[in-house]
Amino acid sequence: MSETLKGTRRPVAYKNDAFLDSSDARILRILSEYLEPLAHFRREKIHDTVVFFGSARIREQGPMSEYYAAARRLAGLLTEWSDSIQNSARRFVVTGGGGPGIMEAANRGAKEAGGQTIGLNIGLPFEQWPNPYITPELSFEFHYFFMRKFWFAYLAKALVVFPGGFGTFDELFELLTLAQTRKLEKKIVIVLYGRKFWNEVVNFEALVRHGVISPEDLGLFHFADEPEAALDILKDGLTKYYLQPGTALPEPEEKIPAIAKSRI
Numbered sequence: 001m002s003e004t005l006k007g008t009r010r011p012v013a014y015k016n017d018a019f020l021d022s023s024d025a026r027i028l029r030i031l032s033e034y035l036e037p038l039a040h041f042r043r044e045k046i047h048d049t050v051v052f053f054g055s056a057r058i059r060e061q062g063p064m065s066e067y068y069a070a071a072r073r074l075a076g077l078l079t080e081w082s083d084s085i086q087n088s089a090r091r092f093v094v095t096g097g098g099g100p101g102i103m104e105a106a107n108r109g110a111k112e113a114g115g116q117t118i119g120l121n122i123g124l125p126f127e128q129w130p131n132p133y134i135t136p137e138l139s140f141e142f143h144y145f146f147m148r149k150f151w152f153a154y155l156a157k158a159l160v161v162f163p164g165g166f167g168t169f170d171e172l173f174e175l176l177t178l179a180q181t182r183k184l185e186k187k188i189v190i191v192l193y194g195r196k197f198w199n200e201v202v203n204f205e206a207l208v209r210h211g212v213i214s215p216e217d218l219g220l221f222h223f224a225d226e227p228e229a230a231l232d233i234l235k236d237g238l239t240k241y242y243l244q245p246g247t248a249l250p251e252p253e254e255k256i257p258a259i260a261k262s263r264i
Helices: 023-043 065-083 102-112 145-155 166-180 195-201 204-209 215-220 227-242 252-258
Strands: 049-053 093-096 118-122 139-142 156-161 189-193 222-224
Touching (some): 023 145, 049 065, 049 102, 065 093, 145 156, 145 166, 166 189, 204 215
Parallel strands (some): 049 093, 049 156, 093 118
8 A cells, every 4th residue: 555545543542632631531530530649559558648638828927827837746746656657558648638838737747757748739720739848759639629539538547627718628527427427437537626716617516406417426526736635636546446456457459449448
């Protein structure tokens, strides 16, 4: 066959950028935001995490800066404790949303303590950039909020929630709902940091009084006002549920699929 009779060869589908960016390939993009972090977590032997939530607007200097300092210190203390656990996997790795504010403070404290730390960043119109304290191999960029929130929930054994706005409330109450409705087949330790703030912005007792939650739902979380007190709550819960005899880790290549049995 002569050169003039040859047709144009199209790129294979997985190298066709126009197709991958189309609505027809949305499921592939969603799947990619599951598989890429999964591969990194396996490679880095990340077994589970402790997630820090809080406002991106709280900075090292300025209003409410005491919460930045507290998140930084707590993340450091937690990392030092988790690094002392003797096993082949990285346990209770400090994880945040990847951006500034409380997210930065948590990553910063963990890094300063010599540990690895995860950032799950989200692409936003006003450009939330990853902070410089995330372990490079564990810095991820998401397009889909629900996939980012999946990874927050999937590996988490504990959650520390600092003062924040709409995003923090969304993340906190989704995890509380999953715990309340038993969609998580694991125990998750939840600490609300800053009792005064939380009792001012959310009247938990009123929710019980009006009958929209049960009294026992108040047991789904704890309050703390000092990094050391929060650390004690985390250590007690994580030791009770995940470090007692009979909770030995599987081999590294088997960890992720069974890491956090859930129905989410």
